[in-house]
Structures are given as structure tokens and as C-alpha cells.
Amino acid sequence: MSKLLAGQIGKPHGLAGEVYVVRISDDPRCFETGSRLEHENGTLLTVASSHVHVGTRFLVRFEGVDSRESAEQLRGALYTRDLERRALGDDEYWQKDLVGCTVITSDGASVGEVTGVVEAPAQDLLVVVTERGERMIPLVKAIVPEVDVSARRIVIDPPEGLLD
Structure with missing residues (x-):
């Protein structure tokens, strides 16, 4: 254990x-x-x-x-x-379980890897290392529709400009 x-x-x-x-x-x-x-x-x-x-x-x-x-x-x-650890509700995740997950867009394009999670006042932010550097992605259902911790994969639907 x-x-x-x-x-x-x-x-x-x-x-x-x-x-x-x-x-x-x-x-x-x-x-x-x-x-x-x-x-x-x-x-x-x-x-x-x-x-x-x-x-x-x-x-x-x-x-x-x-x-x-x-x-x-x-x-x-x-x-x-x-x-x-306590049981989690739907759409709740342990931060340590998100670190290391691969991030892809909803059309299957590779974005990067989660290296951390920042607790911000409005919502948590995924820290993702991409080919263009580090990006912060709001951990909200509209932008992150799918998190599969067991498959180590997070699917995002980023609004225009989020990854620029």
C-alpha cells in the first residue's frame, strides 16, 4: 500500500x-x-x-x-x-492521477502531457507541456469533455487561441 x-x-x-x-x-x-x-x-x-x-x-x-x-x-x-482516499464523484479526479496523462484534441491530434494541476480560484488548470511550451488548460467540462485516468488519456475541445 x-x-x-x-x-x-x-x-x-x-x-x-x-x-x-x-x-x-x-x-x-x-x-x-x-x-x-x-x-x-x-x-x-x-x-x-x-x-x-x-x-x-x-x-x-x-x-x-x-x-x-x-x-x-x-x-x-x-x-x-x-x-x-475518499471515493470520488463523477468528474472528480485526484491530481496525482492526472499527471502523466496524454492530452489529445477531440479530433485525435496530439497536444502534450499533463505535468501538473494548478488550483485556481475559478477552476483547476491542467499544466500541459506541448511542442510550443507549457499551456494552462481550464479543467471544465466544456473544454475537457473526457478524462480516462485508467487509459492515461485526456480529450480536450480547446476554444480558438487556447493552445497558441
Whole structure:
């Protein structure tokens, strides 16, 4: 079973054992109350409470961690197990599963390969390396009508000028 990087624990917050955690996972629900995460040292941690502090930064308290001193010992990476990822709805994808997919147009022309996903305010953007350089493609149904993760293929119907 593979591990996925969920976040990075930083410094403690306050005196009651809370820590700042920067979310790296594309699923913010990995820090919901009751979620189990594995610390880089192999310790399993259960989220007692959490809330968004700013952007992708959370304030998290773990079960059994009730002092600033014990929270200080938690600095480091947090992982979630691949098989423990939540079930996805229709038209939802894990970012890591999109990276490496081949992108083609609806008429079959090769566009390039997905190298990343950017979380933008309006919608996520596929980062695609083409022969002409890097392009950002909005991940919306009108432009990306088909995503086949198992075949590692994404079909796009780009509006005029998107790939120029």
C-alpha cells in the first residue's frame, strides 16, 4: 500500500497542542476529525479537530497531543494511505492521477502531457507541456469533455487561441 503526502506539520500554535499544517494533498478532507494520518516517523495520528487557518494552512489538534511541548515533537511530513482516499464523484479526479496523462484534441491530434494541476480560484488548470511550451488548460467540462485516468488519456475541445 503506497503512501501519499498529505501535509507538512510546522510549529505549534498556543499551549493546548495544536499545530500548523500546510496541506499538500489535493483532498482537504484528509484533515477532517477522525482522519488517520501517518507521521514521517511511522507514528499513526488521529485528527481530534481542525480548521482552515489561511488558504492551505490548517490548525490541527491530534488525539493524545495536549501540550505545546508534545506538539513541538510533531514537526515533519504527514502521509495518508493510497487506499484510504475518499471515493470520488463523477468528474472528480485526484491530481496525482492526472499527471502523466496524454492530452489529445477531440479530433485525435496530439497536444502534450499533463505535468501538473494548478488550483485556481475559478477552476483547476491542467499544466500541459506541448511542442510550443507549457499551456494552462481550464479543467471544465466544456473544454475537457473526457478524462480516462485508467487509459492515461485526456480529450480536450480547446476554444480558438487556447493552445497558441
